[in-house]
Amino acid sequence: MIISEAKPLAELEEALAPFGKLFLVGCAACATACKAGGEEEVFRFQEWLATQGKEATGSVVIDEACHIQRAARDLRHHAEAVKAADALVVLACGSGVQSISSNTDKRVVGALNSLFLGNVRRFGHYEEMCSLCGDCILNETAGICPLTNCAKGLLNGPCGGMRDGHCEVDAELDCAWKLIYERLQRQQRPGVFARRVPPKQWSRRRKPGRHKIR
Amino acid sequence: MSLLSQNLAAGSFVVTAEVAPPKGIDLAPVLAVAEKLQGVTAVNVTDNQGANMRLCSLVLAGELRRRGIEPVLQLTCRDRNRVALQSDLLGAAALGIENLLLLSGDHSKFGDHPDARPVFDLDAVQLLEVAAGLNRGVDMAGKPLTGVPSFFPGAAVNPAAEPFELVLQKVRKKVDSGARFFQTQAVFSRSELERLATAVAPLGVPVLAGVLLVRSAKMARFLNANIPGMRVPDDVIARFDSAADPMLEGMAMARETVGWARELCQGVHLMTLGHEEKIPEIL
Structure with missing residues (x-):
């Protein structure tokens, strides 16, 4: 799977500075498995946004964020929340970010760095x-x-x-x-x-x- | 035919030394050092050694050649893809450079540009084959060259590396790919040099034993910690620790290593790191 990790908070603070309302996107595949962009991380990100004085208009964890059509469908299902947002934050690998960015003209902020195609040695230990x-x-x-x-x-x-x-x-x-x-x-x-x-x-x-x- | 190839073919004990291009554009100091070298058949010109960015080895090798000093052009696979490597090799041939030392190269991590993307489009075995191809008048694409180089390609081997049988596999591949001589990394043990010389002898390719002038225990420890493939053994470091004059001890050790080489292989490659004036004394 694609191994990813959260970007440093300082970098995210800067990237999100212009925005007050954000729609969050996670991925149920790799980013969930390596604890970077699953339900739990999306929820925690939402809590962190609140501490920054920002609002989450909604969120979705896409089955596989790299699936362009599926991402499009899931964004349509959340059309109102997406529309209400100033930008979308994607907790998925670079492929996932681009599935989203190719389906909207809104600003898309990637919240993770994608590292490599990795094997799992044991939980939390990945090897290329x-x-x-x-x-x-x-x-x-x-x-x-x-x-x-x-x-x-x-x-x-x-x-x-x-x-x-x-x-x-x-x-x-x-x-x-x-x-x-x-x-x-x-x-x-x-x-x-x-x-x-x-x-x-x-x-x-x-x-x-x-x-x-x- | 290069002097190096002639002297090795003649079976005389061959000495090579080593100079490094400057970090900058003033070649005068290094050329002055090279011009003063005595008893040396050819001079290696290092290629961004230790992955530290310096003036390109090709230009300094060309300048040595112009002054009648025979260079051994070192070329690593770390910073150039196959197009750039072939292009540099043709440039070298056009400048009259024949001796090559073709290397993989220390990883970019060790140098002063650790964020550089390491290339390694080819490895040293493949680069040796490329040089052999150019000598036959064709490039990697099979396209004919106008004017054919007459390179004398060499390769490196680390006599201390373990497992040695694995090292030997690569040595054989290098010979099969056209390596005509070996220069070794620094030798600190007679038995390791003997092991290498014995293994390489049936391949019919001369070995120049690497002799590094270590000047202190501190330097030895620094080399061990920072230079890939370098291992100054503990007993050698202990000799420096207990020596009254570490420089004299280093000189004695270098002379000793040259002695082993005279006995076991075809020459020495001296790495004196700024103390080139000591070479006659070491020999």
Whole structure:
């Protein structure tokens, strides 16, 4: 899921300074799971707004804020409250913010920072394991993505900064290439070490991404 | 053919040194240092080392070349994508630069622009292949070049890194990708150098052992804390702690390391960090 966290309050205070009445939008998918934009956080945000002398005209937690049509529908269901607001505050990832902003000409204030596509280690602990590169080599790397788990995204083995199997950038982390190497050894196969991996085809990751199921 | 490639091919004990481009545009001091170097076949020019922004290595390497000092151009994958890397390599060839040290590069986190976006569009293995391709007269897109470079590409290896078998996997890939020599990160242990030299010997690629002039225990601790891939062992730090004159101790240690290199590999790469006048004494 998309891992997100609340923006610092000072930044939000500044962003919301021009507005007195706000409509709040949360997301029932990722932002709820990582406790950044679910029912609870929307409610707490509403309480915080009150302490700032601001009024919430209403709120909605959209099933998946990234679903553009669904977001449009939910905003229509709350048309009066939306209309009464000076701006909308969105407690969802950047995708969610843009679903909302593409459905209204009102000012939209994003209340979260989107961090990464994350796995859940345990509640509240998220780890990035996939960079959505469009050119996956996991089948060769024993199911450990070097593009993501190596701080430099190296494709042909560890850098010279590896220290006792740990990463030069964060000594708390195992070197991704050490993990790949050890798991391939346990699987008794050379995997990615059998060939020189060519440069990534970044053309597959051209922005903005578009995909249609055929 | 570069002097470095000739001397390595001839089997003579080769010495390289290292200079860093300035933070600024005055090249006079570093050129003066380079011109005074003695007993050195070629001089590495570092590329925004430690991810600290400095004048580009290509320009300083070109200026050395113009003065008859043979450079080893260091080029990292950290700050340039494949287009810029190839473009810089062609520029280097046009300036008569042949020796290359192709590196991944220390992470941007360590430098003075930690908010920079690290590039790493290629890794060092891939960049070595690119240099080999350019030597064959084609770029990464398979397009022909007018005028063909004659690069002598080298690569880095950290003899102290563990697990060593994993390091060796990469060394083999680098050789397969066209690495013609290795310069190692700083060596502080004879057994580690021996382990590396023994492993690389069958690959037929010469190794220049990295010799770092450590001047004090404080400096050693700083290096350990701040320089990726650098590990001055505790017993070495202890030698400095108990030394009456740490600089003399550092010189003794550097001479000792050069001795191991004379015995075990094909040369040394001296990192004297501003004390280049000590080189003849170290050798």
